[in-house]
Structure formats: structure tokens, C-alpha cells
Amino acid sequence: MGGAIKVESEEGKGTSFIFNISCKSSQNTSRQYVHFGIAGSEGKKVLIVDDNETNRRILKTQLEQWKLVPTVASSGTEALEILSKTTDFDLVISDMQMPEMDGVQLCKLIKEKDSELRIILLSSIGDETQKKYAHLFAAILTKPVKQQQLLRVIQLELKQQVEEQPVTPEEKPANLLTEEFGKLYPLKILVAEDNLINQKLIIRVLNKLGYQPDLANNGQEAIDLLAKEPYDVILMDVQMPVLDGLETTRRIRKEFERQPIIVAMTANALVEDREICLLAGMDEYVSKPINLEALIRVLKDVKVKVS
Numbered sequence: 001m002g003g004a005i006k007v008e009s010e011e012g013k014g015t016s017f018i019f020n021i022s023c024k025s026s027q028n029t030s031r032q033y034v035h036f037g038i039a040g041s042e043g044k045k046v047l048i049v050d051d052n053e054t055n056r057r058i059l060k061t062q063l064e065q066w067k068l069v070p071t072v073a074s075s076g077t078e079a080l081e082i083l084s085k086t087t088d089f090d091l092v093i094s095d096m097q098m099p100e101m102d103g104v105q106l107c108k109l110i111k112e113k114d115s116e117l118r119i120i121l122l123s124s125i126g127d128e129t130q131k132k133y134a135h136l137f138a139a140i141l142t143k144p145v146k147q148q149q150l151l152r153v154i155q156l157e158l159k160q161q162v163e164e165q166p167v168t169p170e171e172k173p174a175n176l177l178t179e180e181f182g183k184l185y186p187l188k189i190l191v192a193e194d195n196l197i198n199q200k201l202i203i204r205v206l207n208k209l210g211y212q213p214d215l216a217n218n219g220q221e222a223i224d225l226l227a228k229e230p231y232d233v234i235l236m237d238v239q240m241p242v243l244d245g246l247e248t249t250r251r252i253r254k255e256f257e258r259q260p261i262i263v264a265m266t267a268n269a270l271v272e273d274r275e276i277c278l279l280a281g282m283d284e285y286v287s288k289p290i291n292l293e294a295l296i297r298v299l300k301d302v303k304v305k306v307s
Helices: 053-065 076-085 103-113 129-136 147-164 180-184 196-208 219-228 245-255 271-280 292-306
Strands: 004-010 014-020 045-049 069-073 091-095 118-123 139-142 189-192 214-216 233-237 261-266 284-287
Touching: 045 053, 045 076, 053 069, 069 076, 076 091, 076 103, 091 103, 091 147, 103 118, 103 129, 118 129, 118 147, 139 147, 139 271, 147 271, 189 196, 189 219, 214 219, 219 233, 219 245, 233 245, 233 292, 245 261, 245 271, 261 271, 261 292, 271 284, 284 292
Parallel strands: 045 069, 045 091, 091 118, 118 139, 189 214, 189 233, 233 261, 261 284
Antiparallel strands: 004 014
């Protein structure tokens, strides 16, 4: 590329890698960002906290591309000042390594004032934050964070807020189990589940919603069936024999041209469990025992995506 590369290292101080190449200025001014939509969450307010100006600018631009409304703070102190004046933020994204007040200290102070406000922490490789403080955060992502990974976590947290909003008796559907639902939202569904009781339960629920799902007893069976049938959605148990749900998802994402929506079904409801499912390539997450309203919401979302 017409350039050079060199390394300078001094024991006890560190190492520098330097390179230069000859480039022309790009004539294309379009920005390259992940243009996934956040359906139903447009306009949500997000507070970004990072002492690094470049990081703040990148995160702000990404969130604006996703039709969210970001506000930036350069320190924990500034973030607390903003939160004292404005209480309608839906999410906070904070860096861990900051002078004077780190991400953990900031989170504890925020939780004292608003215990329900969700916080996503961006931490560096090698620190112990994930092990020590996982309970404080909605999610902990390791930097550098991929755009798609960040988007999926934001989607998950904002959707959960919608799900957790109280429903008044007047708003709650009189009968959720109706075969008319399957007619309104037609989908070809595959259930990947090894537990006999769980199989009967989820299939019975889907039957009552008007669906006739196929069944795979493990991940390998799911892959074999997907090779024969173009399923719209796979309800994927995470812990299965032969091939578990995570590895099955990775193989599907790598090997299949036509991609189904994959919904994780797992009894593990910890923050890190949700993140692991998303990183494996799953699109949605529902915890077991299955909440009927959450399942219906997911199926509606799936129909919108595959239409």
C-alpha cells in the first residue's frame, strides 16, 4: 500500500505500533452505520456518559441513526446534574473507566434516585466488572462494542420496559388464546426443545393460537428440519443434548442463506444470559416458564420482520 510499519518498545513503559499508508480522500460522504430499525422505540431518550469525546460523538451518531434521542455527558458528575433536571430518560449508556467517578460509582448513585432506570455499561477487556457488579447493570458490554451487538442490547432493554408497563383491566385482552391470532399473524414455526413437558406445553399454547408447529428434540434435528423447510421463526431452547441452542444458532447464521428469526427460550433470566443469546445470533429472548403476553408480543414482532 506504499507505506511502512514499525514498532517501538520500552520495558516497563509500553509499546507503540506505528504505520503509514498513502490514501486518497474519499469522495463518498455517506456514513456507514448499521441501519436496523428500533420499531416501537423511536424517540426514546438515552443518556451517554463517557469522558472520551470521540467515543461520545460515535455513540451519539449511532443512536441518532437508530432514531433515538441521545444526550451526552463527559463525566459522572455532569450525568448526575442532567438527571437531576430531567427524569424522563429511558436508558443510560456509561463507560466504566472515567476519572473522579467510574461507571460503577455512577450507577450506584443513579440507582439511589431511580432504581428502575436501566444502565448499560461499556467495560474494557480484563477488568472484573462483569463478575463483581453484573447485578447493577441491565447489560455489560466489552469494548470495542460492535454496532449490531449494541443495537440488539438496546432493543432488548427498551422492549422490556414496554412489556413491564402495568396493564389496566380495561386494556388487557379478554382471551389471549384464540386461533384467530394465527390467522392474523400466519407463521411457519419450529420448536426446538428436548424436555417432554415443555414440548407439550409450548405446542399446546401454539395450537390454541392457531399454529401447527414442527418439533425438534435437539439442535441437530432443528438444523436438519430447517434444511428441508423455510421456517419463519424457531423457538429455541438453550440447553439441549447433541447440539445446544447457542451452537445451533451460530451454525444457522453461518450456513443458511435464508435466515429465520430465532427466539431463545431459557430458564436462565440473568443479564449475562440474555447477552450470550444475543451474541450467538438470536433475535429475541423469552424466559421460561413462558409468559403468554410476552410470547404473543414476540410473534407479532416476528410477523412484522418477515413480511
